[in-house]
Each structure stands twice: as structure tokens, then as C-alpha cells.
Amino acid sequence: MRIVVINHVTLDGVMQGPGRSDEDTRDGFPHGGWAAERGGDDDVTRAWGRRLAAGSGYLLGRRTYQDVLAHWNTQDSPFRDALNNAPKYVVSNTLAEPLPWPNSTLLSGDIPAAVAELRKTPGNDLHIMGSGALIRTLAPLGLIDEYLLCIHPLVLGVGRRLFADGFVPTTFDVADTISTATGVIIAGYRPHPRGPVRAERG
Structure with a gap:
């Protein structure tokens, strides 16, 4: 199976707290909900819907798993049943089974090997x-x-970035792009087969 990142990011690469004001306030982040505040975008909804169709699953870190569980299981939304029914693999060395969300499997120990x-x-x-x-x-x-990224036309200047300082240099091939009416660019990127970029020695 393939591992696919699907995230909202700003032009300056911030991925923190796109959905709601209290989603992720670490380090005093003041801009939670920046993606939701732009209003609905049918193209984004369709793109995510196609990717998250029945049969696909999730690979989540502990924090995201607990946040998504706490939020969506309190909402009267079609996403709730879809998320509950989907297979979920949770990466954590602090959580213990049984996990509280249906169809969840814990991956612990050597995470990359797992x-x-x-x-x-x-x-x-x-x-x-x-x-x-x-x-x-x-x-x-x-x-x-x-990586399937919904790139929003705004700069926040602060926040946790997807490709933060120290991220391994990587060249990507463009799989596809869509420009939406709200200015969001939906772009698919695949890491180039030659692997991480290595700095040339002088």
C-alpha cells in the first residue's frame, strides 16, 4: 500500500491548525481555523473525497489521532461514520491498546520499521x-x-510548517494540479525516484 500525505498548507508552508481556532494552539499559535475561515471550496471537498473514498485508511500520529477522535465523534457529520469505519494505524510509544476509536491499530517501538x-x-x-x-x-x-497539498493563498508568518528547517532536501515530480475558484491550488507531488537531494562537496 502507498503512504500519502494529505494536508492544507499556506504559502509559507504552515500546516498548523487549519480547521478550527482550538485545533492546535501550541506555542501560542493565534491563527487556528485559517483554512476554514476561507469558506467552503467544492473543488477541495471533491479532491479530498476522491482520495478518502471507502476502502482507504489512515496513518496518524498520536496528537492528530486524539484530536480527530475528540472532534469528529462529537459532530453530526457523514465524516464521523466514515472515519469510524476506516482502518486507522496510530503511531505512538505512549498510547496502549485497546485504543478508543473503532478499527484502530497501534504501531509502537521502531516506528519506521513498522x-x-x-x-x-x-x-x-x-x-x-x-x-x-x-x-x-x-x-x-x-x-x-x-503529497496531496491544498495550498492556500495566504501567509501567516508563524506556525508549524510542513517542511520545517532541517527537513531532508527532496526533489519532487508534479503528479497533478488544480486551481480552484477560491485561489487554493490542489497539487499532487511525488518524491523523485532518485531519493533525497545530497549536497555537493566542494
Whole structure:
């Protein structure tokens, strides 16, 4: 199965707290809900819907897992049943089974090795939402197959970025792009097969 990152980001790469004001206030982040505040975007909804169709699953870090569980299971939304029914793999060395959300499996210990083994199994895509620390752990090891990014036309200047300082240099191939009426660019990127960029020695 493939591992696919699917996230909202700003022009300056911020991925923190796109959905609501209290989603992620770490480090005093004051701009929570920046994606939701732009209003609905049918193209974004369709793009996410196609990717998160029945049969796909999720690979989530602990913080994202607990936040999504706490939020969506209190909402009267079609997303609730879809999320409950989907297979979810949760990366954590602090949580213990049984996990509270249906269809959840804990991955602990050597996380990269566990994800590498999971990736070898046949099946539909596993999507990483949020989970910046998990992304930064897996990316240098070539364990992420694709990034589907909804790039919003705003700059926040502060916040946790998807590709933060220290992220392994990587060249990407463009899989597809869509420009929406609200200015969001939906872009699919695949890490180039040659792997991480290596700095040339002088």
C-alpha cells in the first residue's frame, strides 16, 4: 500500500491548525481555523473525497489521532461514520491498546520499521493528515509515496510548517494540479525516484 500525505498548507508552508481556532494552539499559535475561515471550496471537498473514498485508511500520529477522535465523534457529520469505519494505524510509544476509536491499530517501538512493513502489504492508500512529526520521521527514509497539498493563498508568518528547517532536501515530480475558484491550488507531488537531494562537496 502507498503512504500519502494529505494536508492544507499556506504559502509559507504552515500546516498548523487549519480547521478550527482550538485545533492546535501550541506555542501560542493565534491563527487556528485559517483554512476554514476561507469558506467552503467544492473543488477541495471533491479532491479530498476522491482520495478518502471507502476502502482507504489512515496513518496518524498520536496528537492528530486524539484530536480527530475528540472532534469528529462529537459532530453530526457523514465524516464521523466514515472515519469510524476506516482502518486507522496510530503511531505512538505512549498510547496502549485497546485504543478508543473503532478499527484502530497501534504501531509502537521502531516506528519506521513498522511503517515499512505496513507499506509492503497490499491494500488501498493510507493517508497521513496533520502528524507533522510523523511526516518528518518517514520522509528521509523514502516511506512517503505522495503529497496531496491544498495550498492556500495566504501567509501567516508563524506556525508549524510542513517542511520545517532541517527537513531532508527532496526533489519532487508534479503528479497533478488544480486551481480552484477560491485561489487554493490542489497539487499532487511525488518524491523523485532518485531519493533525497545530497549536497555537493566542494
